[in-house]
Structures are given as C-alpha cells and as structure tokens.
Amino acid sequence: MKKKLYLAVVCALAAGMTLDVQALDDQDSKSEVKTQKSGKSKLWSYQPVKHPAIPSVNNDEWAKTPIDTFILEQLEKKGLDPSPEADRSTLVRRIYLDVLGVIPTPEEVQAFVEDDSDDAYEQLVDRLLASPKYGERQGRKWLDLARYADSSGFQNDSDRLNMWRYRDYVINSFNQDKPYSRFIQEQLAGDELWPGDELALIATGFMAQFPDNSNSRDLVQRRYQITTDITDTVGKVVLGQTVECARCHNHKFDKISQKDYFSLQSFFANISAVDNIPATKGEIEKDWDQQRAKYDEATKDIRSKIKAIVDTQRETALKYHKERYLTDSREAIFKPKDQWTPLDRWVNHRLTNVTTDRDLMTYFQYRGESTDPKSYDKKIAEQWEELEKLSKELKKWDDLKPATSSSSISAITELGYNDVPPTFVLAGGDHENPLEEVQPAFPAAITDEKPDIKPLNFSSGRRSALVKWLTSASNPLTPRVYVNRVWDQYFGRGIVETVSDFGKAGQKPSNPELLDYLASKFVNDGWSIKKLHKEILLSSVYRQSSEYREEVNQTDPENKLLAVFPRQRLEAEQVRDSLLVAAGKLEDKIGGPSVYPPLPGAINVKYDVGNAVNNDPFWKTSKDSKDHNRRSLYIFTRRSIPYPILESFNMASPQEAHSKREITTSPLQALTLFNSEIIFDWSKALAGRIINEAGSDESDQIDRLYQILLARNPDEGEKEALQGFLEDQSKIIQEKTTSGKFEVNVPTGLNDNQLTNPLRAAAFVDLVHAVVNSNEVIYRF
Numbered sequence: 001m002k003k004k005l006y007l008a009v010v011c012a013l014a015a016g017m018t019l020d021v022q023a024l025d026d027q028d029s030k031s032e033v034k035t036q037k038s039g040k041s042k043l044w045s046y047q048p049v050k051h052p053a054i055p056s057v058n059n060d061e062w063a064k065t066p067i068d069t070f071i072l073e074q075l076e077k078k079g080l081d082p083s084p085e086a087d088r089s090t091l092v093r094r095i096y097l098d099v100l101g102v103i104p105t106p107e108e109v110q111a112f113v114e115d116d117s118d119d120a121y122e123q124l125v126d127r128l129l130a131s132p133k134y135g136e137r138q139g140r141k142w143l144d145l146a147r148y149a150d151s152s153g154f155q156n157d158s159d160r161l162n163m164w165r166y167r168d169y170v171i172n173s174f175n176q177d178k179p180y181s182r183f184i185q186e187q188l189a190g191d192e193l194w195p196g197d198e199l200a201l202i203a204t205g206f207m208a209q210f211p212d213n214s215n216s217r218d219l220v221q222r223r224y225q226i227t228t229d230i231t232d233t234v235g236k237v238v239l240g241q242t243v244e245c246a247r248c249h250n251h252k253f254d255k256i257s258q259k260d261y262f263s264l265q266s267f268f269a270n271i272s273a274v275d276n277i278p279a280t281k282g283e284i285e286k287d288w289d290q291q292r293a294k295y296d297e298a299t300k301d302i303r304s305k306i307k308a309i310v311d312t313q314r315e316t317a318l319k320y321h322k323e324r325y326l327t328d329s330r331e332a333i334f335k336p337k338d339q340w341t342p343l344d345r346w347v348n349h350r351l352t353n354v355t356t357d358r359d360l361m362t363y364f365q366y367r368g369e370s371t372d373p374k375s376y377d378k379k380i381a382e383q384w385e386e387l388e389k390l391s392k393e394l395k396k397w398d399d400l401k402p403a404t405s406s407s408s409i410s411a412i413t414e415l416g417y418n419d420v421p422p423t424f425v426l427a428g429g430d431h432e433n434p435l436e437e438v439q440p441a442f443p444a445a446i447t448d449e450k451p452d453i454k455p456l457n458f459s460s461g462r463r464s465a466l467v468k469w470l471t472s473a474s475n476p477l478t479p480r481v482y483v484n485r486v487w488d489q490y491f492g493r494g495i496v497e498t499v500s501d502f503g504k505a506g507q508k509p510s511n512p513e514l515l516d517y518l519a520s521k522f523v524n525d526g527w528s529i530k531k532l533h534k535e536i537l538l539s540s541v542y543r544q545s546s547e548y549r550e551e552v553n554q555t556d557p558e559n560k561l562l563a564v565f566p567r568q569r570l571e572a573e574q575v576r577d578s579l580l581v582a583a584g585k586l587e588d589k590i591g592g593p594s595v596y597p598p599l600p601g602a603i604n605v606k607y608d609v610g611n612a613v614n615n616d617p618f619w620k621t622s623k624d625s626k627d628h629n630r631r632s633l634y635i636f637t638r639r640s641i642p643y644p645i646l647e648s649f650n651m652a653s654p655q656e657a658h659s660k661r662e663i664t665t666s667p668l669q670a671l672t673l674f675n676s677e678i679i680f681d682w683s684k685a686l687a688g689r690i691i692n693e694a695g696s697d698e699s700d701q702i703d704r705l706y707q708i709l710l711a712r713n714p715d716e717g718e719k720e721a722l723q724g725f726l727e728d729q730s731k732i733i734q735e736k737t738t739s740g741k742f743e744v745n746v747p748t749g750l751n752d753n754q755l756t757n758p759l760r761a762a763a764f765v766d767l768v769h770a771v772v773n774s775n776e777v778i779y780r781f
Contacts, residue, residue, distance in 0.1 A: 042445070043254070043255075043445070043503065043504060044508065044509070044512065045240070045476065045477060045480065045502035045503070046445060046446050046447075046476060046477070047476060048474065048476055049476050049479060049480065049516050049519045049520050049523070050513075050516045050520070051516070051517075051520045052070075052513040052516055052517050054066050054069050054070075054517075055069045055070060055072075055073040055513070056069075057069050057072045057073055057076060058076055059072060059076070059081070059082075062082055062540050063540060064538060064539060064540045065535055065538055065539045065540075066517060067514065067517070067518075067535060067536065067539040067541060068539050068540045068541055070511055070513055070514035070517060071511070071514070071539075071541045071561070071562055074511060074561050075561055075562075075563055078555055078556065078561060079555070080551070080552060080555055080556065080561065080563045081563070082540065082541065082544055082562075082563055083544040083545045083546075083547065083549065083552075083563060083564050083565065084544070084545055085540070085543045085544065085545065086543060086544060086545040086546065086565065086781075087545075088112060088113045089109055089113055089711045089712045090545070090546075090711070090712075090781055091121075091543060092104055092108065092109050092112045092113070092124070092711060093109065093710070093711035093780065093781075094565075094780050094781065095124065095125070095128060095537065096108070096128065097570065097574055097578070097780045098489070098490060098537075098780070099125075099128040099129065099131075099133075099134055099137060099533070099537070100128055100131055100133040100134060100136075100137055101133065101136065101137035101140070101571075101573060101574050101577060101631075102133065102574070102577045102578050102581045102586070103578040103581055103582065103708075103709070103711065104711060105581075105708075106704070106707040106708055106711070109707070109711045112124055121538075121543075122538060125534055125537045125538060126534070129530050129533060129534060132175055132590050134174065134175060135171040135172060135173075135174040135175030136171055136590070136631060136633050138174040138529070139167065139170045139171035139174055139633065140573055140632075140633050141485075141489060142170050142174070143167060143170060143633075143652075144652040144657075144658040144659075144661070145233075145236075145237045145657050145658065145659070146166075146170070146206050146209050146233075146237075146657070147209045147210070147211070147233065147654045147655065147656055147657050147658065148163070148166070148167060148209055148637060148654055149163070149209065149211075149637040149638070149639050149654035150163050150164065150404075150594045150636045150637045150638065151636075151637070151638045151639050151640070152211060152212040152213070152214065152639070153211035153212065153213075153639035153640070153654075153655065154211065154212065154213035154214075154215070155213075155215070156213070156214060156215060157618065157638060157639055157640040158214060159404075160275075160410065161402075161404060161405065161406040161593070162205075162275060162406045162408050162409055162410035163205060163208075163209070163410060164404075164591075164592065164593050164594050165202045165205065165279070165409060165410075166202055166203070166205030166206065166208075166209070166410070167591075167594075167633070168591040168592070169199060169202045169203055169205070171590070171591060171633075172591075173186075174529065177528055177529060177530040178529075179526055179527035179528060179529075180471075180479075180482055180522070180527040180528075180529055181471035181527040182471075182527075184238060184467060184470055184471055184478070185467040185471055186199070186200045186203035186204075187203045187204060187205075187206035187207070188204070188206065188207065188234065188463050188466065188467045188470070189204075189463035189464045189466070189467045190202075190203040190204050191204055191411065191412065191413045191414070191459065192414075192456060192459045192461060192463055192464045193464055193467075195458065198279070198280055198409070201277065201409060201411045201413075202409055202411065204411045204412040204413070205410055205411060205412075207230050207268070207271065207412040208273050208410050208411065208412050209654075210225075210226050210229040210230065211229070211639065211654075211655055212226070212273075214354040217324055217325050217326050217329070218325070218326040218328070218329060219325060219326075219329040219332070219333075219346075219347045219350050219351065220326075220328045220329055220332075220343070220347065220431065221326075221431055222350065223343075223346055223347070223350070224431040226273075227265050227268045227269065227271070228244075228247065228265065229656075230268050230271075231243065231244075231261070231264055231265040231268060232244040232247075232656075232657075233656070233657045234264075235264070236500045236657050236659065237500070237657050238470055238477075238478055238481065239446075239470070239477045239478065239481065239502075240477055240480070240481035240484075240496075240499070240500055240501060240502035240503075240506075241254070241256065241443070241446075241477070241501070241502065241503055242254070242500075242501050242503055242505070243256055243260075243261055243264060243443070244261075246258055246260060246261035247261050247426075247429040248428050248429035249428070249429075251503075253503055253504040253505040254445065254503040254504055254505070255444070255445035256443050256445060256503075257444075258425050258426075259425055259436075259438055260441070260443040260444060260445070262423050262424065262425050262426065262438050263423075263438045263439065263440060263441035263442075263443075264440075264441070264442070264443065265423060266420075266423035266438055266439060266440045266441075266462070267440045267451075267462045267463055267465070267466040268462075268463065269420050269421050269422075269423050269460075269462070270342065270414045270417065270418075270419075270420040270421065270459070270460045270462065271412050271413070271414055271463075272346055272349050272350070272412070272413065272414065272415050273353070273410065273411075273412055274353075274410070274411055274412070274413055274415070275353065275408060275409075275410045276408050277408055277409040277410075277411055278407065278408060278409075279406075279407055279408055279409050281407075284405055284592060284593065285407040287402075287405065288402045288405045288406060288407045289407060291400070291401070291402045291405075292401070292402055292407075294400050295397060295400040295401050295402075298397050298400055299394055299397050299400075302390055302393055302394045302397075303394065305386075305390055306357065306387060306390050306391070306394070307357070309364075309383050309386060309387055309390075310357050310360055310361065310364075310387075312383070313360075313363060313364065313380070313383075314360065316363065317360040317361075317362075317363035317364070318355075318360060320362075320363040320366070321355065321359050321360055321362065321363065322334065322351070325351075328432075329347055329351075331344075332344035332347035332348060333347060333348065333351060341421070342417065342419050342420055342421040343421040343422075345415065345417065346421065349415060361384075361387055361391075364380055364383055364384040364387055365384055367380040367381070367384070368380050368381035368382075368383070368384030368385070369381070369384070403596075403620050403622070404593040404594050404595065404596070404620075404622075404636060405592075405593040406593070413459070414458070414459040414460055416458045416459075417458070417459075418455040418456060418457065418458065418459055418460045418461070419460075420460050420462070422437050423437065423438055423439075424436065424437050424438065425438060440453060440462050440465065440466070442469055446476075446477065447469070447475070449469060449474075451465040451466065451469065452465050452468070453465045471527075473523050476519075477502060479519040479520075479522050479523050479527075480496075480502065480515060480516070480519045481499075481500075481502060482522070483515070483518040483519050483522050483532060484496050484499055484509075484515060484518075485499055486529075486532055486533065486536065487518070487536065488660065490536055490537075490542060491542075491562060491566055492566045492568045493560070493566070495509045495510055495511050495512075495514060495515045495518075496508070496509045496510075496515065497510075499659050499660055500657070500659035500660075510560050518532065518535075521535070541562050541565075542565070543565075544562075544563075544564060544565040545564070545565060546564060546565040546566065546567045546781045547564070548564070549563065549564055552564050565781075567779055567780070567781050568663070568779065568780055569649075569663050569665075569778055569779050570649070570778050570779065570780060571649065571650070571651075571661050572632065572645070572646040572647070572648070572649035572650060572651040572661075573631070573632035573633060573646065573651070574780075575645075575649050575778050576632045576645050576646060577631050577632055578777075579679060579682050579772065580629055580631075580682065582682070582686050582689075582708050582709055582772075583682040583683075583685040583686045583689065584685060584686070584689045584749070585629045585682065585685055586629055586631065587626050587627070587629045587630050587631075589626075589630060591634075592634070594634055594635065594636040594637065595622045595627035595628070595630050595634050595635060595636060596619055596620055596621050596622045596627070596635075596636050597621070597622065597627070597628040597629075597630075597635060597643070597678075598621050598628060598678070599619050599621070599641075599643075599644065600644060600676075600677070603619075603641070603644070618638060618640065618641055619636075619638070619641060632646055637654055639654055639655065644672070644676075645672060645676060645678065645679070648666075648668050648669050648672040649669060649672075649778075650662045650663065650664055669778075670773070673772065673773045673778075674769075674773055679769075679772065680745070680769060681748075682772075683765060683768045683769040683772050684745060684746070684747055684748045684765050684768075685747075685748050685749055686705075686708070686768050686772070687747035687748075687761070687764055687765045687768040688747035688748045688749035688750045688754075689708075689749065690704045690705055690708070690747075690764075690768070691747055691750060691754055691761070691764075692749070692750060692751050692754065696754075696756070698723070698726065698764075699719070699723075701764065702714060702719055702722050702723070702767075705767075705768060705771055706718075706771075709771060709772070709776075709777050710776055710777070722767060722771075725766075725767055725770065726760075726763055726764065726767050729763040729766050729767065730759060730760055730763040732763075733759050733762050733763055733766075734759055737759065744758055744759065744762040745762055745765050745766075746758050746761045746762050746765065747761050747764065747765055
C-alpha cells in the first residue's frame with residue numbers, strides 16, 4: 001500500500017470513517033496509469049478529495065482543532081509562532097460581527113468576559129450558531145451568489161414581489177442547518193425531486209433570479225440568455241468554474257470545450273419561469289388578499305371601463321402586439337397550439353407571462369397618434385384619449401395596492417412536460433448559428449461519469465441527474481468550493497484566493513491539505529454547514545490577536561500563513577445594522593416582504609417608459625416607520641437603485657453572481673458617515689441611549705459610548721481627547737446660538753428630565769457622531 005493511501009486510511013480511521021481500501025488502491029493505480037499515458041495529471045481541483053493525515057507539530061498545545069495543525073505546520077516551516085489569543089472583549093465583538101453580522105451589546109460582552117468556565121467560548125459559539133441572526137448573516141452571503149433582487153433590472157426594472165419568499169427560504173435553511181447537499185438539490189431541482197413541496201418549489205427561485213427584460217422582442221434569444229445566466233451561475237457558484245468562457249469558444253485555460261458548455265446548459269433546456277403559483281394562505285397572504293380586495297373594489301368601475309374599450313379591439317391589438325416580435329419568435333407565436341414544439345411552448349408561455357392589457361393599449365396609441373393617414377383612426381384616437389384619462393384616474397388609487405407583498409410564488413418548473421427543446425453548440429455563442437446537437441453531459445475534464453436521467457411524467461428529470469452528480473461525495477469541486485467560501489468569509493482570503501475560479505487561471509490553494517481536510521470532513525459530517533462553521537470558530541487560528549508583528553510582516557507581508565488574525569473592514573450591511581443596534585433602533589423581525597427605508601431627497605425615484613400613463617415610483621418609502629429600521633437584508637433590492645448607504649460600502653451587485661465583496665477605501669464612505677442625515681439621526685438616538693444608561697456623569701457617558709460601539713473602555717488618551725472635544729464643541733455651539741439662527745441638535749429618546757443643558761447635550765451629540773465616524777467602528781479586529 002502506497003504512503004499516501006496509508007495516510008488516507010489513518011486519517012479516515014481517526015475521523016471514525018470507513019473506507020474501501022481496495023477501491024482506493026485501485027483508484028490510485030488508475031490515476032497513475034492515466035498520468036503516465038497522458039504525460040500529466042489532471043488539474044488539482046479535479047482530483048478526488050483526499051483525507052490528509054493530521055500533521056505533527058512542535059507547538060501542539062496551541063492546536064485546539066486539526067485546522068490549527070495544518071496552519072501551524074506551515075508557520076513552523078517559516079520559523080514563525082502564531083499570535084496569542086485576542087483579549088476577550090475583542091474576541092466577542094469579532095465573533096458577533098462574523099457570525100451574526102451585528103455588534104454585541106455591552107451586557108453580552110461583559111457576560112463573556114466574566115465567564116471563567118472552561119467551555120465559555122464554546123458555549124458562546126453554540127449560542128450564536130443557534131441564533132436566528134446566524135441565518136440572516138449566512139443568508140446574505142448566499143444571496144450575493146444567487147444574484148438576489150426584488151426587481152428584474154433592465155430599463156423597466158419591474159417589481160418582483162414574490163422573490164422575498166426565496167430570501168426567507170435561504171435564511172431558514174441556514175438556521176435549520178439544512179445539509180448543503182439538500183440545499184443545492186432543492187434550488188436546482190426541487191420541483192422534480194419533491195413535487196408538491198411548496199418550500200422546494202420556492203427554492204427553485206435560485207434559478208429565477210436572472211435579470212430579465214420583459215420588453216425583449218426576441219423571445220428565442222431571451223430564452224438563450226436566461227439559460228446562459230443559469231448555467232454560468234451554477235458553474236461559478238457550485239463548481240467554482242468559469243464555464244462561461246466556453247460559450248463562444250473552447251476555454252482558453254481549462255479543458256472545458258464549447259460542447260461541454262452546451263451539454264451542461266442542456267440540463268436546463270426545458271425550464272420556464274412561473275410567477276403565479278398560489279402560496280399557502282398565511283397571515284401575509286391573507287393581508288394581501290384583503291388589501292387587494294379593497295383596491296379592486298375601489299377601482300372596479302375604472303378597470304371595467306378600460307377593459308370594455310380594450311375588448312373592442314382585443315384580437316386586433318393582440319395580433320399587433322405579437323407582430324412586434326422578431327421573426328423566429330413570430331414563427332412560434334402564430335403556430336397552432338397542436339403543432340407546438342417544446343421550443344414553441346416556451347416562447348408562447350413567455351409571451352403569455354409578459355403580456356398585459358397595457359401592452360395591448362399600445363395599439364390604440366399607435367392608431368390614435370399616427371401621423372400616417374393610412375394608420376390613423378379617429379374613433380380609436382378617441383378611445384385612446386379616454387384610455388389615457390382612465391389610466392391616470394386609476395393611478396390615483398395606487399396607494400391602496402399592496403406595496404411589496406404578494407400571494408404567489410415565483411419558481412422554475414418544466415410546465416408539466418418532459419419533452420425537451422434541442423440544445424446545440426453555437427458558433428461563436430450566437431444562438432442563430434447552431435452547429436451539432438448535444439445531450440446533457442458533465443464536463444469531461446472533471447469526470448467520466450455519465451448522467452443517469454430518468455424522465456418524469458411532468459418533467460425531463462435532467463436537473464435531478466445534474467444535482468445527483470453535483471452533490472455526490474465523489475464530486476471534488478462542490479465541497480471544496482463551499483468550504484473555501486466559508487474560510488474566505490472568516491479570514492478575508494480563501495485557501496484558494498479566487499473563490500469562484502478553481503481552474504488553471506485561478507490561484508492554487510495555499511494549503512491544499514487543509515482544504516481537503518475541511519472538504520472531506522464537511523461531506524462526512526453530512527454536509528452540515530454549522531459544524532463547518534463551529535470547527536473554524538473553535539480553532540486557535542481564528543482566536544488569534546490581530547496586533548501587528550514586525551517579524552510576521554517581514555516573513556509573510558500578505559499574512560497568507562495567518563500568524564496574525566486578519567483585520568477586516570465591515571461589509572455594508574454590518575456597518576448599517578451595527579449602527580442601528582448601537583442606536584437601539586434595530587427591528588429584529590425575521591423575514592417577510594422587503595421594505596423601503598427612506599432615500600435621500602436628491603435621488604430621483606421616478607421612471608418613464610415613454611408612456612403618458614406610466615410614471616410609477618421606483619421607491620415607495622414604507623409607511624410603517626419600524627420598517628425603516630429592519631436589517632439591511634430586508635431592504636428592497638432594486639437593481640437600478642442600490643440603497644445609498646450600502647452602495648458606499650461595496651454592497652453586492654445583483655446583476656450576476658457576486659463572489660466576493662470588494663473592500664475599498666474612498667472619500668464617499670467618509671462623506672456618507674459624516675453627512676448622512678439618517679446616520680446623524682442614529683447618532684442622536686445613540687446619545688440619548690447613553691445618557692439614559694450612564695446617567696449625567698460625562699466620564700461615564702464616554703465609557704458607555706465605547707462599550708456600545710467598540711466593546712471596550714477608552715484609554716486615558718482617548719478619554720482626555722474626547723473631554724477636550726466636548727469642551728471646545730460646547731463653546732462653538734454657545735457662540736453660534738447667540739445669533740439666534742443656529743438650530744441645536746439634542747439627543748433623542750431621553751427619559752424624563754434628562755435634558756438639563758441642551759447646549760452641552762448638543763455638543764455630546766457631536767462627540768457621539770465623531771466617534772461613529774472613527775475608523776475602529778467600521779472594522780473588526
């Protein structure tokens with residue numbers, strides 16, 4: 001038995017696993033034969049996940065988990081020692097931000113700092129992983145990859161009021177510790193594998209997140225663009241492969257051919273988006289029904305009049321509308337239903353989905369406004385004039401419409417059919433230049449396995465075969481890619497830095513044995529995501545101090561070996577949500593329809609698609625002020641209007657799978673924190689909270705400010721500087737008020753009789769605002 005096989009067996013036995021030794025030996029021999037024949041081995045990421053032996057290290061007392069030994073082995077080779085453990089207040093603030101996405105309260109910090117039990121830290125980890133906020137934090141990371149949005153994008157950027165159900169599905173899946181294998185299966189084939197399961201149907205919303213242009217006049221091209229988006233997303237998110245590079249030509253770096261690409265795309269050849277599936281009637285759906293009923297009753301007469309006018313020309317108007325589509329679309333549109341091919345079925349389903357009476361009204365506008373005597377019709381012009389009036393009247397009732405909720409599900413299904421449109425290799429990726437037809441197949445460079453497709457009476461069964469391979473224990477990419485994403489989340493750099501590119505153009509793993517240890521354990525732990533997080537969080541490498549060390553900087557300037565814990569700037573949502581926590585304003589409600597907090601008045605939130613009767617607001621500020629303070633995860637994600645505070649701090653772009661948040665430092669970030677009226681209002685609320693909790697002693701107030709924001713007390717120098725600021729600012733405010741034109745900003749939310757000196761309190765608000773703007777607030781250490 002070869003040495004590496006021996007190590008695999010030892011490691012497996014240590015982990016309580018069972019192995020077929022003969023199978024492993026045969027596999028190893030076959031691999032060597034293939035290597036000898038080809039002259040080179042497969043790409044490292046395509047090789048089976050190994051079960052590496054736990055390294056022997058000198059400083060074994062430091063290692064709390066096997067993770068530490070893999071890290072320590074590399075440090076010792078470079079003559080470096082790991083850093084000591086971070087102090088408890090730093091550690092508790094770090095883990096709250098990493099696991100929950102928000103800062104801890106001073107009471108939570110104190111409880112951990114004062115807990116001297118041996119398992120205090122492990123209890124803290126378990127408690128945080130059990131918190132509903134864990135699912136919200138991890139949900140946000142996954143939604144980045146899913147290109148989640150509540151609107152469709154393109155010029156109309158129409159609302160997608162069903163998508164919040166997918167967002168809530170993701171949050172709940174993480175909180176339930178749903179196995180990652182099941183999580184992937186549901187999102188790509190939930191409708192096939194669990195027919196009748198509403199949650200599995202909602203899960204397919206992963207595929208339905210594609211940006212969409214409902215006005216597209218080439219429906220065949222639109223279908224191609226949609227399946228391309230889904231194929232590229234699955235390749236990038238699940239497999240860590242830049243398969244999109246092979247759409248127009250064979251991949252320049254990886255052994256992925258155009259045939260491989262379109263064979264992968266053919267797994268999705270029969271899918272269609274369905275947006276009107278009735279949802280189970282819960283409280284939200286019942287409220288929606290009641291609100292919609294009020295709107296329908298109030299507008300019944302107007303809508304009836306509009307319909308009556310449209311009905312006079314409905315068939316002609318529909319024909320006119322259909323004729324506006326391009327040639328290959330029209331071939332399917334005007335074909336009798338009994339002659340439809342699977343492709344025709346998709347085109348006509350799409351046409352029905354995107355056509356409304358408003359589209360038919362364009363016929364009235366065309367005939368009523370035409371300058372061509374042959375096209376102009378006086379009677380239709382009168383009808384068009386009446387339609388415009390009625391439409392404007394109808395818009396007056398828009399406030400009665402349910403703003404962001406719905407009673408339906410958006411999903412991806414195969415419309416109850418199992419016959420599939422053909423998929424072709426396309427010359428140059430052009431859908432109008434098909435070459436050879438291809439069948440579903442996995443990329444040949446990754447595996448020799450063939451898909452086992454079993455058609456169902458309502459679906460092709462193709463995606464079931466795909467997810468069976470994606471989540472197979474023998475698939476080397478799926479577990480490696482995911483554990484690497486989690487590692488990147490905690491340490492700011494993946495073991496493979498290019499987290500969505502495990503190909504030749506991507507980076508090689510800095511610690512391949514550690515990567516395979518995590519991947520193999522992940523699968524053997526039943527694909528448990530919480531167990532993966534827990535092992536990383538319990539490790540000594542995670543608990544290290546982030547204090548600068550010159551010897552580390554000299555030996556490892558990029559800190560790739562992790563001798564020091566890497567500091568990270570907070571992500572956009574962590575910044576906003578933590579400031580809400582500090583101000584005592586965060587609304588902890590979990591899930592539900594997305595919300596609209598106020599936007600700065602300077603932002604134009606109207607759009608116009610060239611139709612006098614359509615000038616709707618893009619942003620409808622939520623009427624309930626509590627919704628303004630929900631977690632950032634629940635803010636309506638409109639593709640055309642990123643929420644300003646979040647955009648300044650590099651929020652994810654929903655236009656495509658967002659693999660890794662950018663970390664920039666720009667003047668706009670400082671200006672946002674300093675000039676935003678919203679953040680200044682939170683500073684006033686924080687000042688009020690501090691005075692309520694700390695009393696009138698200014699020294700205690702400054703202490704409390706630091707405890708809330710930074711989980712520590714200020715040192716003497718900081719305290720002296722802040723006291724000096726308070727004195728100077730009080731004098732400035734006093735001078736400005738003598739003119740009678742200066743408006744004093746005082747703390748808000750104060751208890752009775754707390755505001756004894758408004759000018760001094762106003763200076764304290766400015767002090768709080770200054771500390772909120774400090775660098776330490778938006779970093780975790």
